[in-house]
Amino acid sequence: MVGRVRTMAVVGLQAVAVTVEAHVAGGLPGFSVIGSWGPAAGQAADRVRTALATVGVAMPGRKVLISLAPADLPKAGARFDLAMAAAILLELGVVEQAALDGVALLGELALDGEVRPVPGVLPSAAALSATGVHRLAVADANAAEAALAGGPEVVPVRHLAELLAVLRKEQAPRPAPAGDNDVAAATVPAAGPDLADVRGQAEARRALEVAAAGGHHLLLLGPPGCGKSMLARRLPGILPPLTDDQALEVAGVRSVAGLLGDPVRLERRPPLCSPHHTMSAAALFGGGTGVARPGQLSLAHHGVLFLDELFEWPRGVIEALRQPLEDGVICVARSRATVTYPARVQLVCAANPCPCGGGDRCSCSDDAVWAYRSRLSGPLADRLDLAPAVEPLSAGDLLSAQAGESSAAVAARVASARAVARDRWGQAVTCNAVAPARLVRQSVRPAALRTLANAVEAGALTGRGYDRALRVARTCADLEGSQMVGTDHVLEAYAHRLGLRQQPTAAASAVGPAVAVAQW
Amino acid sequence: MTTADWAGELSAGADPDLVERVLRLAAAPWVHPERLRGAVEANLDRPCVRVEDVIAGLEAAGDARSRPLPRRAQVREVALALLRHGARMAIVGQPGYPRRLADAWPELGAPLWLFLRAPEARLPAAAAVAVVGTRHPTVDGAQTAVALGRLLARHGVTVVSGMARGIDQAAHRGALQAGGATVAVLGTGFGVDYPAGDETVREAVAAAGGLVSELPPGCGPKPQHFIWRNRLISGLADVTVVVQGRVRSGALHTARLAAAQGREVMAVPGSVNDPASRAPLDLIRDGATPLTRLSDVLDIVGVVDAQRGGMQDGPATPGNTLTARLSADASDLLTLIGAVPAAPGALARAAQRPVTTILAAVAELETAGLVRATPRGPVLA
Structure with missing residues (x-):
């Protein structure tokens, strides 16, 4: 006879059903755990044996064998402790098989038998519904998180003794704490920084609004201390709140990373991650031994990834961003598994406009400025859409009593522009930034298309830049409530791209002098 | 030979x-x-x-x-x-x-x-006014220099300056726009591309007035060259107008030389809060004539202002087919864009128009080849 109990392993974001089998028999005394696990298996064995002793189940002089199936699945951590203990209790006949039918267990055991929380409970609970499990026993601290999934009934257990009592029907299971899953209550974003704090900055504010309305990538250019970070941190506040599915995805990544906050609530405000430029590629994209953990890029999923001091980042790291930006996922291979994490982020970068920082007394030569700007690689520049100049604050701006427009007012315009876009594209396209170019062109007036095509012909715009400018123009039109994209919208989109130039355009030097002479 | x-x-x-x-x-x-x-x-x-x-x-x-x-x-x-x-x-x-x-x-x-x-x-024999100032003017300062250049040129007065980026080039461009005469005193010898990339303006000035240098051909820019050439700028002009400059500015030096040479010195009064107006304000305190309206300078050189009554210089009338095809917004903006980069936000404040209008107008001017985009904002091409 073998005791079988169900639990869940997590590989990346994917939860996989795992069966824990326990066999207790005579023979040389020992406690072994088998099934693709490293040296940490021995630690689990010691924890489980000691914890079992606290509920009066001792195994003197017997051979205990635990197997975790499927054996070729990489496993790590202490999440299987509770299931292993339950399997031994079943094998020893302390509890009946019926008590564990349709029950999964997740939790780490303390030496005194207490049940501790583990990461990755949310994706595990969400995946359980499909496996025929209807009850999930987890640590108290994980109960709210498990309840967010809305899947199986959650049984919080504080101590191994409580689990034993529940399984032997000596005690009714405690109700799980209600997860804060109420959409209406959570739609109001937690108070974040407000755009009203930003004085002046007409161009940057406009670019931020367009970026929020269309999901476009943004590069803020300005001297140190002019408020680039301040603006970037206010972007989540004007983005539409996350939908149920998006919020669950975001919470899932945070759960796997062990970062789900306490108290657990489904965060509706899009996340913002601002990694520092000294951060390793592994920390940004995901990494770690054996199975990769999510990096900052995935933690910013459905939110904003803010890269300050863009030109200080190692070139390789920035180049590596291109593929996940296109695909919306990042695939990280490590020794024991290759995992895929979501990475649908809105990129906001900040940089100084020139080597000296670009303050009021900048004396950089044009050559030096262009050399500095060439650090922005062409392919990345092509993936950015808006590059407003963030101006240093003048004394007048600081003294002016007039506060900027509030985040709520901007968010309302963003929401209505997004609603217009959703009506046009349908559910498949989440925002203008990912709309198929072919569809975008259909709603652009011919004169506007021609204006932009002229810029491509003159060499002022690449083919990719052309399509991206059209999408930004579409967003400008949506913000205005205009059905068709007109010349003004296209021109504005083109102007938003001017800051992305890496060299004085060939067009300007070819056309410039002739025109200039004509003008004089 | x-x-x-x-x-x-x-x-x-x-x-x-x-x-x-x-x-x-x-x-x-x-x-x-x-x-x-x-x-x-x-x-x-x-x-x-x-x-x-x-x-x-x-x-x-x-x-x-x-x-x-x-x-x-x-x-x-x-x-x-x-x-x-x-x-x-x-x-x-x-x-x-x-x-x-x-x-x-x-x-x-x-x-x-x-x-x-x-x-x-030969350099133009007509009355001449030197318009000098900082390399890093505000939008308003650059505009003032362009307007001064234009006004003087329209009245047949030669505009003398130093070809530096900023106020100097703004003044040259103003004169060129009005089709007048302008003379630049260089801090390098002939045949040196300095300020680098501004050959178009240099050639236009050479054709519309003259380039002056006391350095042998091919001699590169050195800090002392610019100090030396200041006495030529003041010496070639009847009046020197300082538009903007910070403490210890080169424009201040030019003004002092002009006074020593017995020429009239005028200064554009700016805000006491604006570090870019420090030099002209100091000059006014020390006895320079404040420029309370652009036409004041015409009185000093003894030219009658044909447009007296209109307080300020009118909008640019470059009068060519290219500008005729521009939208009204773009034409208006063209008068605000000068030799110095101005961010669209600053232009929006100066023009008191929404920033979206400014952005569209900048794009229109850029695609028409009339302005050039720089990392710090558009400048005249």
Whole structure:
């Protein structure tokens, strides 16, 4: 006879059903755990044996064998402790098989038998519904998180003794704490920084609004201390709140990373991650031994990834961003598994406009400025859409009593522009930034298309830049409530791209002098 | 080409021997304006300072040095280089030397020689006003310089400045826009691309008034060159107007030289809070005439303002087919964009228009090739 109990392993974001089998028999005394696990298996064995002793189940002089199936699945951590203990209790006949039918267990055991929380409970609970499990026993601290999934009934257990009592029907299971899953209550974003704090900055504010309305990538250019970070941190506040599915995805990544906050609530405000430029590629994209953990890029999923001091980042790291930006996922291979994490982020970068920082007394030569700007690689520049100049604050701006427009007012315009876009594209396209170019062109007036095509012909715009400018123009039109994209919208989109130039355009030097002479 | 040939072409009407001797001095790196002043001062106790004595003094100093004056072959090379650049040489007291500078000879800093590239090899004889200021003006400062340049040019007054980015170029461009005369005094020799990439403006100024330099061809920019050339800017003008400048600004130096040369100094009053207006405000405190309206400068040079009654300079009328096709917004914006980059946000404030309008207008002007995008904002192409 073998005791079988169900639990869940997590590989990346994917939860996989795992069966824990326990066999207790005579023979040389020992406690072994088998099934693709490293040296940490021995630690689990010691924890489980000691914890079992606290509920009066001792195994003197017997051979205990635990197997975790499927054996070729990489496993790590202490999440299987509770299931292993339950399997031994079943094998020893302390509890009946019926008590564990349709029950999964997740939790780490303390030496005194207490049940501790583990990461990755949310994706595990969400995946359980499909496996025929209807009850999930987890640590108290994980109960709210498990309840967010809305899947199986959650049984919080504080101590191994409580689990034993529940399984032997000596005690009714405690109700799980209600997860804060109420959409209406959570739609109001937690108070974040407000755009009203930003004085002046007409161009940057406009670019931020367009970026929020269309999901476009943004590069803020300005001297140190002019408020680039301040603006970037206010972007989540004007983005539409996350939908149920998006919020669950975001919470899932945070759960796997062990970062789900306490108290657990489904965060509706899009996340913002601002990694520092000294951060390793592994920390940004995901990494770690054996199975990769999510990096900052995935933690910013459905939110904003803010890269300050863009030109200080190692070139390789920035180049590596291109593929996940296109695909919306990042695939990280490590020794024991290759995992895929979501990475649908809105990129906001900040940089100084020139080597000296670009303050009021900048004396950089044009050559030096262009050399500095060439650090922005062409392919990345092509993936950015808006590059407003963030101006240093003048004394007048600081003294002016007039506060900027509030985040709520901007968010309302963003929401209505997004609603217009959703009506046009349908559910498949989440925002203008990912709309198929072919569809975008259909709603652009011919004169506007021609204006932009002229810029491509003159060499002022690449083919990719052309399509991206059209999408930004579409967003400008949506913000205005205009059905068709007109010349003004296209021109504005083109102007938003001017800051992305890496060299004085060939067009300007070819056309410039002739025109200039004509003008004089 | 014999010495007489090139000397005759380089400085028509002057004695070829004198031309060669002066060019020999000009080609020697150590004969700079401070040495020239020394040579002049050595003669000040005489009843009159003769050009011949100054030249002889410098030649004697050259003979005493370990690295003497250049040989004849080298002088010839310099002469041919000058002619290649289309330049001429003007020697004080000889035909072609600007009259206003001659007034500053000898002790007020006028140079012994001058290289110039100008139509007919002569600088315009009309009244001249120097418009000078910082390399890093505010949008308003640059606009003021453009408007001044335009106003002066329209009234036949030559605009003199130093070709530096900022106020200087804004003034030149204003004059060029109005189709008037403008003269630039360079801090380099001819044939040097400085400020780098601004060849278009330099050529336009050479054709519309003249380029002036006292440095041999190919001589690069050095900080002292710009200090030396200031006395030429003030000396070539009847009035010097300082538009904007910070503490210890070069424009302040030019204004002080102008005052020493007995020329009128005017300053554009700015805000006391604005560091860019420090220099003009200090000058006003020290007795310079404040420019309370642009046309004030016309009164000083004695030109009647044809548009008196209109307080300010009117909008630009570049009057060509290109601008005719522009939208009204873009045409309006074109008058605000100058030689200095201005961020769209600043332009929106200056024009009091929504930033979206400004962005569209900037894009329109850029695609039309009328403005150039820089990382810090658009500038005139």
